[in-house]
Amino acid sequence: MHCAHKTVLLNEEPLFPSGEEYRLIAENAQDMIIVIDPKTLVFKYVSPSNMRIMGYTKEEFLSRSCLDNVHPDDREYVAARLISAIKENTAGSIKYRCLKKDGSYLWLETSGKMYESPDGTSGVILISRDIERRKLIEQKLRRQVEYQNSLINNMNEWLFSYDANSRLTYANRKAIESTGYSMEELQTMSLFDLAVPEQHEFVAKQVEERFKLGVSNNYELFVKFKNGQETLLRIKSTPITDYSNSEVNSVLVLAEDISEQRRMEKEMTRLSQLYTVGGMAAGNGYEIRNPLASVRGFLQLLQKSGDFAQYNRYFENMLEELDRTNLIISEFLLQAQNRIIDLQQNDLNQIIKSLYPFLKADAVMGDKTIVLELGKIPEIFLNKREIRQLIINLVHNRLEATPPGGNVKISTWWQEDEVILEVIDQGETIDPEASENCGTQFLVGKEDTEMELVICLGVAARHQARIEIINSDGKNHFQIRFKVSGKSP
Numbered sequence: 001m002h003c004a005h006k007t008v009l010l011n012e013e014p015l016f017p018s019g020e021e022y023r024l025i026a027e028n029a030q031d032m033i034i035v036i037d038p039k040t041l042v043f044k045y046v047s048p049s050n051m052r053i054m055g056y057t058k059e060e061f062l063s064r065s066c067l068d069n070v071h072p073d074d075r076e077y078v079a080a081r082l083i084s085a086i087k088e089n090t091a092g093s094i095k096y097r098c099l100k101k102d103g104s105y106l107w108l109e110t111s112g113k114m115y116e117s118p119d120g121t122s123g124v125i126l127i128s129r130d131i132e133r134r135k136l137i138e139q140k141l142r143r144q145v146e147y148q149n150s151l152i153n154n155m156n157e158w159l160f161s162y163d164a165n166s167r168l169t170y171a172n173r174k175a176i177e178s179t180g181y182s183m184e185e186l187q188t189m190s191l192f193d194l195a196v197p198e199q200h201e202f203v204a205k206q207v208e209e210r211f212k213l214g215v216s217n218n219y220e221l222f223v224k225f226k227n228g229q230e231t232l233l234r235i236k237s238t239p240i241t242d243y244s245n246s247e248v249n250s251v252l253v254l255a256e257d258i259s260e261q262r263r264m265e266k267e268m269t270r271l272s273q274l275y276t277v278g279g280m281a282a283g284n285g286y287e288i289r290n291p292l293a294s295v296r297g298f299l300q301l302l303q304k305s306g307d308f309a310q311y312n313r314y315f316e317n318m319l320e321e322l323d324r325t326n327l328i329i330s331e332f333l334l335q336a337q338n339r340i341i342d343l344q345q346n347d348l349n350q351i352i353k354s355l356y357p358f359l360k361a362d363a364v365m366g367d368k369t370i371v372l373e374l375g376k377i378p379e380i381f382l383n384k385r386e387i388r389q390l391i392i393n394l395v396h397n398r399l400e401a402t403p404p405g406g407n408v409k410i411s412t413w414w415q416e417d418e419v420i421l422e423v424i425d426q427g428e429t430i431d432p433e434a435s436e437n438c439g440t441q442f443l444v445g446k447e448d449t450e451m452e453l454v455i456c457l458g459v460a461a462r463h464q465a466r467i468e469i470i471n472s473d474g475k476n477h478f479q480i481r482f483k484v485s486g487k488s489p
């Protein structure tokens with residue numbers, strides 16, 4: 001170890017038993033050579049290279065301990081290694097920082113060994129080498145590695161690798177966070193542990209082809225998280241070749257979660273079906289409404305004639321049903337129009353509050369209650385008229401499903417980049433897959449209240465929002481999720 005200096009045996013006295021040739025070697029060496037007293041650790045000899053590299057005079061060296069100029073953070077470590085080597089008479093090398101006379105620190109690599117002269121004197125020879133350039137290169141390489149790791153760990157895609165035994169050897173932060181496994185856990189698993197059982201045969205084929213053919217491939221794979229949740233990945237796998245033998249030793253996998261993309265594609269398909277049917281209905285809607293208007297007119301004439309006063313109750317019921325049918329047709333025709341709506345910043349909570357008296361009256365008629373739980377949310381871009389229609393239709397639909405004495409809860413809250421409107425009912429539990437079919441259920445003979453959900457779906461679509469149906473605690477949770485943005489979508 002050395003400190004602003006470093007090692008060898010030379011002394012102005014007979015440190016060099018064989019004479020002048022040893023002195024010449026030490027005096028002309030590029031490495032720094034010093035000799036220290038094994039008891040005091042004080043310098044006994046310093047080669048000229050010490051003065052040249054460290055900047056101290058010979059007298060400055062010989063007046064201090066070899067530990068004096070060692071960096072404070074390294075001093076304890078250097079002292080322990082040096083004292084241990086002296087006690088055990090062992091050789092070794094260490095790396096540390098030493099203070100130069102100009103105030104800067106220099107990285108040194110020092111090796112040492114005890115010696116004993118024929119005259120009985122002993123000392124420790126230390127030879128030190130300037131490794132500052134090497135350290136700078138190491139630091140540069142380390143920064144490059146850290147930068148590359150930062151890029152890899154901030155990717156939105158999964159990045160992982162596996163070997164010829166399908167064992168996972170690496171995973172970036174996205175893969176770790178998504179799966180719920182730690183790096184240590186993943187490295188004990190295989191690709192088959194991630195893939196769903198139904199695709200194990202497919203995975204085995206992919207692994208075999210990657211190592212056998214050595215070519216890249218793209219495919220889709222369902223994987224299972226630690227919590228049991230499944231998701232769909234779009235995968236690009238690239239074999240990594242060992243250039244020493246040209247054999248594939250691992251496969252690098254870049255994966256993108258496309259579950260949401262698939263869900264949106266399904267939703268677009270449903271909307272396309274909805275608009276197709278709506279367009280057909282729009283062509284015939286007016287032909288349907290005209291006969292209804294005629295029937296309503298004749299019923300009103302009969303009601304006013306007085307000849308059928310005893311049937312007034314039936315007349316009223318028939319007129320109400322005709323009006324309701326006409327309203328459904330009107331709403332459906334409105335829904336069928338693939339139009340652009342005007343969106344302005346609005347307070348969703350205020351819209352709900354303005355509708356509360358009407359919603360409450362609707363609930364009371366069926367011996368039910370409306371509960372409001374409105375959280376703090378920002379204003380979002382909405383079409384006020386359409387959102388009012390969505391709320392009325394959705395709440396009425398869920399009141400119809402709720403038994404007497406029950407309640408329908410309306411909640412709002414802000415979660416990350418979404419404002420959520422939630423309507424919770426106590427009716428019969430709905431299959432979550434109904435959210436995928438609510439736009440077409442009316443086509444296969446469902447109750448006409450499903451029309452209200454169709455209307456809601458269309459309004460949500462025009463607001464670039466999405467509807468989710470969640471079952472929890474025996475209740476149905478209808479959630480409309482609006483994106484929060486700084487400008488109109």
